[in-house]
Amino acid sequence: MSATMTRNSDITIKALQAVGEEDAEYLVSLIGSTPGFPKDGIIFRDFMPVLADARGLDILLRGFAAALPIDPSDFDTVAGLESRGFLFGPALASRFGKGFVAIRKAGKLPxxxxxxxxxxxxxxxxxxxEQNAIHPGERVLIVDDLIATGGTARAGADLIEKAGGHVAGFSFLMELDGLNGYAKLSEAPISTLIAMPA
Known part of the structure; x- marks a missing residue:
């Protein structure tokens, strides 16, 4: 851990509590914070150490599974937002016997x-x-690491609908308090595992 990275006492455990207090606190202890990165006034929240830790990764995936905003029978596919939604979206999809669809930054898909x-x-x-990634009427759970203002998730939801699918819900690891990102996503249930100040 770098000298500027600190562990967090300002993270609020939300739906992650579904895995139990000890496991939830262990996962939160792995998340680092780096003030002033990538620019002054920003606190970078680094959850990559969670993925590098076998217990932490297991807790994360169990947390996502336990805190789904909808029943697994109510969605057909998991869509992950680039780029960190790619890191746990496929594992979550596999856990429920679903497929995975990537929502990419412009210029990355043929x-x-x-x-x-x-x-x-x-x-x-x-x-x-991709235009053939979603079947008409397919119910999609959108996952990502973070919801802040909700712009990326809203764009992802609009893509799913443009492709003929239906957004069944949203599942996020972290939310930033006070940015009102949920307001852009009012059409479907939402879960977040932890929250922190913006």
């Missing part, structure tokens, strides 16, 4: 694709999905 743009603090960005 055509034909559906594209959706969204606003950033300074400018805009786009995400894409």
């Amino acid at each position: 055509p034909p694709v559906f594209t959706e743009s969204y606003d950033l603090e300074y400018g805009s960005a786009s995400v894409e999905i």
Whole structure:
């Protein structure tokens, strides 16, 4: 751990409590914080040590599974948002016998694709999905590591709908308090495992 990285006492355990207090606290102890990265005023939350720790990874996947916002019978596919949704989305999909679909940053997939743009603090960005990735009427659980303002998740949901699918729910590892990201995702149930200050 670098000298500037600290462990967190400001993380609130939410749905992660479904795995039990001891395991929840163990997982949170693995998440690092680096103030001033990537720029001043930002605290970078690093959950990569969770993935590198066998117990931590098991707790994370059990947490996602236990805290699903919907019953596994109510979705057909898991979609992961680039890039960290790719890290646990396939494992979660496999746990429930579902397929996995990647929602990628623009320019990473061969055509034909559906594209959706969204606003950033300074400018805009786009995400894409292959046009044949979702079957009409398919029910999709969208997963990602973090919900902040909700822009990326909203764009991902719009892509699923553009492809003919239905967004069944959203599942996030972390949420940033006070940014009201849920307001953009009001059409489907949402779960988050932990919360922290923005």
